[in-house]
Amino acid sequence: MLNTIKLKKELKKFANPEYAKILQKFFKTGKGEYGEGDIFLGIKTPIKRKIVKDYQELSLCELQKLISDKIHDFRFSALLILIAQFKTGGEKKKKEIFKLYLKSTKYINNWDLVDISAPHIVGNFLLDKPRDVLYKLAKSKNLWERRIAIVSTFFFIRNSDFIDTLKISEILLSDDHDLIYKATGWMLREVGKKDLSAEEKFLQKHCQKMPRVALRYAIERFNKRKRKVYLKKIEFF
Secondary structure (H helix, E strand, C coil): CCHHHHHHHHHHHHHHHHHHHHHHHHHHCCCCCCCCCCCCCCHHHHHHHHHHHHHHHCHHHHHHHHHHCHHHHHHHHHHHHHHHHHCCCHHHHHHHHHHHHHHHHCCCCCCCHHHHHHHHHHHHCCCCCCCCHHHHCCCCCCCHHHHHHHCHHHHHHHHCHHHHHHHHHHHCCCCCCCCHHHHHHHHHHHHHHHHHHHHHHHHHHHHCCCCCCHHEEEEEEEEHHHHHHHHHHHCCC
């Protein structure tokens, strides 16, 4: 019988303390930093992906325990399994996973956890549904819920649907966190890959109010001359 205890034991075999130290610095786990207190075992992502393939049938009850674990690697692994189950599940299963995800946002508490999962679960589920929940998340006091709101729209962008990306980006222009600036700029850049005129229309309206980091991410693929034009317009934050 598959359970999270077996999965944890198998994952722990590949723990790398030296690599864990590097990750804890990279993901800002120090006091007062955005990932404060998070614990890494130092297991490389390809290894986690390989191991979880044998645990795709874990129940949602087991996965709920795993996603709330204090160990980052275990939460990451839980999300990998939820993504796989979402892809193969029927509408009822997808709805259950979506609900579990939203109940677990306080544990999806670093940018890698958000970025690997939000488009595949939240964005995918909401593609043909009302998206009010994204606007609620975008106005949340929780940093990670705000990042989930904008990164989830990546799935819409891939389907040439930019409306919510642009609306949520507008909401987040007044945010106060670097990780939101970067995520917003990233999503605007992705819009530009699909429809450059849609991105530029947004930038022409909002670039003078945009945080510099967000604008730099958004215009990353522009030629040097065009980047300079936009950067000259911006107010310094």
